[in-house]
Structures are given as structure tokens and as C-alpha cells.
Amino acid sequence: xxxxxxxxxxxxxxxxxxxxxxxxxxxxxxxxxxxxxxxxxxxxxxxxxxxxxxxxxxxxxxxxxxxxxxxxxxxxxxxxxxxxxxxxxxxxxxxxxxxxxxxxxxxxxxxxxxxxxxxxxxxxxxxxxxxxxxxxxxxxxxxxxxxxxxxxxxxxxxxxxxxxxxxxxxxxxxxxxxxxxxxxxxxxxxxxxxxxxxxxxxxxxxxxxxxxxxxxxxxxxxxxxxxxxxxxxxxxxxxxxxxxxxxxxxxxxxxxxxxxxxxxxxxxxxxxxxxxxxxxxxxxxxxxxxxxxxxxxxxxxxxxxxxxxxxxxxxxxxxxxxxxxxxxxxxxxxxxx
Amino acid sequence: xxxxxxxxxxxxxxxxxxxxxxxxxxxxxxxxxxxxxxxxxxxxxxxxxxxxxxxxxxxxxxxxxxxxxxxxxxxxxxxxxxxxxxxxxxxxxxxxxxxxxxxxxxxxxxxxxxxxxxxxxxxxxxxxxxxxxxxxxxxxxxxxxxxxxxxxxxxxxxxxxxxxxxxxxxxxxxxxxxxxxxxxxxxxxxxxxxxxxxxxxxxxxxxxxxxxxxxxxxxxxxxxxxxxxxxxxxxxxxxxxxxxxxxxxxxxxxxxxxxxxxxxxxxxxxxxxxxxxxxxxxxxxxxxxxxxxxxxxxxxxxxxxxxxxxxxxxxxxxxxxxxxxxxxxxxxxxxxxxxxxxxxxxxxxxxxxxxxxxxxxxxxxxxxxxxx
Numbered sequence: 001x002x003x004x005x006x007x008x009x010x011x012x013x014x015x016x017x018x019x020x021x022x023x024x025x026x027x028x029x030x031x032x033x034x035x036x037x038x039x040x041x042x043x044x045x046x047x048x049x050x051x052x053x054x055x056x057x058x059x060x061x062x063x064x065x066x067x068x069x070x071x072x073x074x075x076x077x078x079x080x081x082x083x084x085x086x087x088x089x090x091x092x093x094x095x096x097x098x099x100x101x102x103x104x105x106x107x108x109x110x111x112x113x114x115x116x117x118x119x120x121x122x123x124x125x126x127x128x129x130x131x132x133x134x135x136x137x138x139x140x141x142x143x144x145x146x147x148x149x150x151x152x153x154x155x156x157x158x159x160x161x162x163x164x165x166x167x168x169x170x171x172x173x174x175x176x177x178x179x180x181x182x183x184x185x186x187x188x189x190x191x192x193x194x195x196x197x198x199x200x201x202x203x204x205x206x207x208x209x210x211x212x213x214x215x216x217x218x219x220x221x222x223x224x225x226x227x228x229x230x231x232x233x234x235x236x237x238x239x240x241x242x243x244x245x246x247x248x249x250x251x252x253x254x255x256x257x258x259x260x261x262x263x264x265x266x267x268x269x270x271x272x273x274x275x276x277x278x279x280x281x282x283x284x285x286x287x288x289x290x291x292x293x294x295x296x297x298x299x300x301x302x303x304x305x306x307x308x309x310x311x312x313x314x315x316x317x318x319x320x321x322x323x324x325x326x327x328x329x330x331x332x333x334x335x336x337x
Numbered sequence: 338x339x340x341x342x343x344x345x346x347x348x349x350x351x352x353x354x355x356x357x358x359x360x361x362x363x364x365x366x367x368x369x370x371x372x373x374x375x376x377x378x379x380x381x382x383x384x385x386x387x388x389x390x391x392x393x394x395x396x397x398x399x400x401x402x403x404x405x406x407x408x409x410x411x412x413x414x415x416x417x418x419x420x421x422x423x424x425x426x427x428x429x430x431x432x433x434x435x436x437x438x439x440x441x442x443x444x445x446x447x448x449x450x451x452x453x454x455x456x457x458x459x460x461x462x463x464x465x466x467x468x469x470x471x472x473x474x475x476x477x478x479x480x481x482x483x484x485x486x487x488x489x490x491x492x493x494x495x496x497x498x499x500x501x502x503x504x505x506x507x508x509x510x511x512x513x514x515x516x517x518x519x520x521x522x523x524x525x526x527x528x529x530x531x532x533x534x535x536x537x538x539x540x541x542x543x544x545x546x547x548x549x550x551x552x553x554x555x556x557x558x559x560x561x562x563x564x565x566x567x568x569x570x571x572x573x574x575x576x577x578x579x580x581x582x583x584x585x586x587x588x589x590x591x592x593x594x595x596x597x598x599x600x601x602x603x604x605x606x607x608x609x610x611x612x613x614x615x616x617x618x619x620x621x622x623x624x625x626x627x628x629x630x631x632x633x634x635x636x637x638x639x640x641x642x643x644x645x646x647x648x649x650x651x652x653x654x655x656x657x658x659x660x661x662x663x664x665x666x667x668x669x670x671x672x673x674x675x676x677x678x679x680x681x682x683x684x685x686x687x688x689x690x691x692x693x694x695x696x697x698x699x700x701x702x703x704x705x706x707x708x709x
Contacts, residue, residue: 162618166621194510194618194622196510196622196623196624197622197623198618198621198622198623199621199623200621201589201590204590204591207591207610210610254592255591
């Protein structure tokens, strides 16, 4: 089976769905990629290269470049969705959420409910999350927990190319607004990806690694750091079961609780800040519904409650790493009352 | 002397296996064993299974200790007559280490890749293994199966002949258009695939629905079929586990898929998380759901088998054997009696609907016997 990057997997998903369904359109800042440059349109394929080739095949009526105004992009996309198109809108950096939060939070997320189920809002918002490029405090955050806290939004946080393709196709076919969070350091990660179209259901976690000692729930880039930590820990005789929820809303509670039922120990790893975050949410879930299975306190490995630092040395300390994950697992594993 | 020294090497199970881990040796150095005895247990990223002895011998030296992970083709142990001098064993091992890994390494880098046949406007995946002058062998998987159905069999059966595992329409990575999805259509497709492969005559091994298709093919082209080995074949009676078919069609999540797949085997631990994931990856492909539903409607409407090939089977004149698990929860073993004679029937204990995986060594031996 061919091996592809997350970037290629996302591009393939867009092409599959745009060919399959003429209602699917792409809208955002420079999604045609290169307008106004020497190379012209499609020279770059969008700021991330994900939309490369789309303008050539589908034309400017379906690949819509916008001014730099997130509120207009999200407003236009939400309106188009509720009136019959299936837009894939790009919010380049999720950090820019603030300027278009009304369109997402108070409009798109509410239509189905406010109109008594008669309106559907098949909108996908693709957006970048993640620190690690010294992009400083305004371009490095991971606010998927903010989207997750909004009823009416579905939230996807993929960790590999196979999942990215299947989840993006599912997002486009879904009749509700979906926020699709792409980690900016992961576009070149490769895995086997079928050429065909396929969907991965929302709310179905992926068990990345089997283990009987400690359950570790991790998202996006943290899945890979946790796998590194698990190799180190396995050599010490500690076997981690690693769960990647893949979607934070809906959240696959059963897979997490079933695993904790067996291991009795939980570590949650999250690149986002710790307050009101996915790490906190999942810790609360297990404290609430899995308390009797717990043999040790739940540990969260997260960023600190601060903005993301610009200085590379500080940013490195900010992001959870395999050593911190391994230390938390050791602590939970060694805990005795 | 060294001619009687042989190696046990890391097997290759399935298309994606590149390495395996020695979990446990079931025989200790110095122990003698008969053909078919279990020698060791190997774990891959997908499955754990035992390696059985091809022939009687003595386990002279274990090279790969428990817990070690090695590439396919790597030396695991040495089999030699009890009186073989230690120096000869040493020589064998060092020679193996120096010479063989290069070959094994190249094999590992370029594993046998399935080819794509164009038949009736469809693209069908076909995995060819082995060479030799023997009459070739065609392997037909069952409903919802794929090339991996034969991961424990094709590598063992390809030593004297070319073997071809075919992926039927709607299955694996073959085209998803199944036409009417019925026995006549699939028989047309298989017949055309044999022509495309330029196979004049073949031994046919079929599992479940693939067993029924083997009978259907043999009835249509008796001159082209040398022998039939039918593993828990469909098409011999009305009963089938309709609950399984429904669960199999419905499953889109891990838990449902795992529950459905466990119906297939006597020992549920054979259904690993990786197997469930592989099954889900197949089921998620566009077109698979519709394809499987069309096939199920044609073959198992209302939880009963619609295809009946008892008369066709009884009219066959080539050697036919049937291999069935006593604990088959999909197609009842009682159906074997409906076709015996003329078929020779082998019922295996502690085996469910997948005898070729659950008792691979035994099934491989039975198939070797009939094709000899």
C-alpha cells in the first residue's frame, strides 16, 4: 500500500470529495495558492500546500480565495453550508479563532438546534494547531478544547495520515459543523494510506498500542511522543496502552474507561494549556465514571498555564516531551497507597 | 553431513510482515518431534501463531532466544540428526549468518507483491507465490475475506508449484463492483481470471463461499480442475449463522467488529486488535458496504443459504476433500454429511470456521496429500 504524508492524505480527501460531490467548495485565504506571485495561482497550493492542484481541476468558483478576514470566511462558509453547499473553510491558524468566534460559536453551531432540526450546516473548518516552530504566542496554540466545549461543533484532532484522510472525508460528508485541527509540525509524517476514499467514524478512538500497566490518552503530536516514551518504559517492564481519541467531540468514552478498568492507572498527555482542557476533561471523566477502577491518582502531562514562549529554549520546555511523559507514567505505575 | 542439517527460519505470514518475535519455544534443544508437532510460537504485529514441523527431526540448537525480534528468513534454530558433530552445527550456523541474511534481507526489502488482473472490466488483486512444474493451485477466499486468508497456507503450499490467491470482486483491494454478486457471476469472473493467468488446469482450494465457488467452477469446467479442497464450504445446506452475517455487515466500530469476528474461531484470542483494525480498514472503503450487502443478498437472504451445490458436488469425478472445524459456528459441520461420499471428510477438533488459520499445519498437510 502506498505511503503518504498527512499533507498528501488531506489533499486526496479534498480531491475525492470535490469530484464526488459538486456542492463541496474550498474557501479561505490564498487557498488557490500563489495568486499575485510570479508563479501565479497554484504555485504554492495554499500556505501549507494542502490545496495544491485544486484550482486547476475545480476552478475559482469552487476554490475561493478571500481577503484576510476570518469573520467573512466563516460567515460566508456558514451561510453557504446552511443554504446547500458543503464548504471546507480554512482558518489558517486556530489562534485567529477570536475574530470569527461568533460565526462559529453562535451561528454555525446553533443552526440545527435553533431551527428545530430543519437546518443542516455541513461545514468543515480546517485549521492549524500546535507549538514547536518558534511562531510565538499568537501562532502556536492548541485551542481544540475551546471548540470541544461548544455543543453543536464536532472536533477532529488526527495524529497520522491514514486517520487524517478518513476523518476529513467523514467531516465533509457529515451534516454538522466540524473543526478539523491539523498540527503544523506533522504535515510530513508518513504512513500507509489507501488510494481509495474511506471514512473513519467520529467518536471511535484508536488504540495505538496494547499494554496492561498504564493507560495513556494522547492527542495529535503527543501520540508520537507517548509512543517514544512507551518504548523506553517497555524496556523497564512497564507496558503502556496508548489511546488516541482522534475526535474530542464526540469523545469515545468507552474505549478510555474500558482500558482504565483493566489497567487502573491513567496518564493524559495534551499539548494544550491545562485549565479546562482535554487533559482535564478526560481526567474528570475517569474520576467520575471509572473511580472504582483507579489504583493511583490520574496524572496530566500538559503545557503550563502560560502563553507559548517565542524563545526556542523556553518553547522546548513548554511542550510536553517523552521524558516528562515517561516520568508521569513511572510515578503512576509506582504509586502505592 | 551438512545435507541433513536444516534450518528453521522466520516465516512470512501475510503481505505486510517484515519481522517476527519469538514468543516461546515449545520444544527444547535435543527434543525429537514428529511431523506436525508444534515447535515455537511467533508473534507479528498482526497475529500470534505456532510454527509446526514440516517433517520429523531433532531440534539440535536454538539460535533465536525467546523475546528476540528478527526479520523474515532469519535463522531461528537448527534441525540435525542427534549424532551430528557440534562443529558441523557451528559451521552451519556461521555459514547461515554470513551468507543467508543478504538473501533474506533482499527478500524482505521486496516482498512478493500482488499483481492486478484486468478481468471483465474489473481490477482483481492476485498474489502469486512459488514455482515448479506441478499443476498450479488456485486459492479462493470466503465472504468478506482477502489475500490474507491464506497467510499461513500459501507460503507452505507453494514449494512444488505456482500458487495463485485471487481476491474476488468487492473484497480486499479488488474492484468493488460485484455485479449480481451471485455464484454464477463470481464463477464467470474466476473462470476469466484463470484464462488471464493462462492456467490450463489447477488444484482448487476454497474456503466457505470460496468453497462453493470452487464446486461451481469444477462443475462448469471439470476438465480444468485437478482436485478440490473445500474448507467449511458454503452451498451444501440451508443453514448459516444469519446473526453473524448481520453483525459482519453492520460492524463499523472496533467492538462490533471484534464481536462479529470472534464467531469465526474456536479460540477468540486468535482475533487480535490488529486483525480487527485491518477488517475495519477494509470495511471503511467506499463501496465495500454496498458490495458486501449485494453478495449477502444473493447468497444468504433472510439468514438462509440460497445457493445449493449438493447435486453439482455429487456429480464431480475429480478427487474432492472437505475439511471442517467441529466447532464451526457459521456453517454447521453437519453439512459435510450431505456431500460425503464422494468427498473425503476431515473434521478437526477445537476448530471453528477458519481451519486453515486455526490448524494451518494440519490443513496444509491434508492439501499436500490430495495434490500429490
